[in-house]
Amino acid sequence: MFLQRLDARPGSISDAVLIEVLGGLYGSMVPIVFTGVAQAILGTIVAWQSTDMATAVITGLSVIIACIRAWDVLAFRRRVARQPLRDRAEAEQCKRHYVIGTAATAFIIGLFAARSLMLDDALCAMMAIGVGFGFGAGIVARLSMLPFVAVADLIVMGVPPIAVAMARLDAPHVGMAVLIAIYLVGSFEMVRLTFNSAIKQITLKHQFEQLARIDPMTGLFNRSVLASDLARMIAGRGDRTIAIHAIDLDHFKAANDRFGHPVGDALLKEVAGRLRSLAGDSDLIVRMGGDEFILVQTSVASRTQAERMAQRISEAVSLPYCIEGHDIVIGASIGVALSGEDGSTAEAILRRSDQALYRAKADRGGYVFARELAAASMPAMDNPTARLQAA
Known part of the structure; x- marks a missing residue:
């Protein structure tokens, strides 16, 4: 149903729109830095509080991924400064780098939340779930122009804590799993609405820009x-x-x-x-x-x-x-x-x-x-x- 209600499919976004979307995604390093810093701080607190080695490893991986993604943003900016993206092949290559980075971040956040639930520390679990909700909101806001990527990231992030919470088989944890699932379904709908609205606006913008470049009499x-x-x-x-x-x-x-x-x-x-x-x-x-x-x-x-x-x-x-x-x-x-x-x-x-x-x-x-x-x-x-x- 979600796929059927989208106004586009993978590859149907025009080259110009895709290049503009990538420019927006790579345009700011703030979300990557903030997410990395938040994971580092909370992961350190949870690992120190619980003396859990698995949490420490997850925290270290999150910092490494954040650094790699920041380097990728800088590399993209240097590349575009030398030569703007010219065709879809180049745009797809840059898109793959961003998709892999954001998917890795989503997976680490999901693991962090799942591991925090396993430690039976309510405060740590609340902080971990909060980071997940914040990252999910960022996915909806920034990745809605790539809806299938956004949905995949939300699933990768949400499935680990849902699975751990459901495995506990007690009311609070089952309730937490249901809450996360409701959040994911609501996020899917927000991705769809945001994508359909934004794609129409960007397409109209490019159509108007193109019309401004055309001689109305000859079409040249x-x-x-x-x-x-x-x-x-x-x-x-x-x-x-x-x-x-x-x-x-x-x-x-x-x-x-x-x-x-x-x-x-x-x-x-x-x-x-x-x-x-x-x-x-x-x-x-x-x-x-x-x-x-x-x-x-x-x-x-x-x-x-x-x-x-x-x-x-x-x-x-x-x-x-x-x-x-x-x-x-x-x-x-x-x-x-x-x-x-x-x-x-x-x-x-x-x-x-x-x-x-x-x-x-x-x-x-x-x-x-x-x-x-x-x-x-x-x-x-x-x-x-x-x-x-x-x-």
Whole structure:
């Protein structure tokens, strides 16, 4: 029943939501430190009071686990500071580390509570059960976004003291077992409610963020994406080259004025569709506004590959369009800049692609590489006539 009433199943949370959840879990070390300190203090008191070696061992294990989990949080933060999580595989690896740590903590707390019940010391048992209830509340608050993990931790923590209490077969201990069981069942329901509510809110948040990045007319990304995604793509390119194709439609204004804005809008959508058909899975297409577009070509092996893409863009955009019975022919001017040879930052490469685009428009269409502008601006000092004129 619990599983059926959840709005999601393992693996159904989107990559972006999972990465955000992990950021929240690893975002604070306070719960781990407080839990470790509480276990150390109470375990030391109980072990000293009862001279029970098993309690001392459990306390030592709890401190070791807390230290390992704290180190894992620091390692996660260092990793994210160097390179944010990029895909689900990396997120799942970090999730496994956290799940193992929290499961180990839950099991130790359950053992501590069970052992305290076996010592027949009411005060020690009360303190141990209190730590368990506090940790259970923390599970509900922090792990509800991973509901199956939260439920598993609650069970691992609750079963040992319930089993020990039921084995005593007297009213106080049986009552304690029933109380813990009721607490667990109530916690399951709170996990479900918290998860269903939080997942809807986070999903809506990401949907709104995504909508803010989309051009409503063409469905392509808008220019705001370049400020974040392009810089990240260039920074993480490694040995790969990234080509930026700045595209401006030729004769679009004339077609828009002649046939009207509805036809012009439909024409822009057709152009967007043709650009999508050319782009690879990892490429980025952006409508800058008006009749200007950007196609970011990733993993370019050579300048020739970028040149072939520019040629394909020019040919695809220049093919005739039939919109609302009107036959329309437009063209494209394209400026191409490559990471590395034309700049190392997003701003520099975009500026160089714009400069190449202006030259392409001045040449009435086609494509121009930014590198050609630099070559053209250099004086031809190898030419004897040029040297004489310079002298």
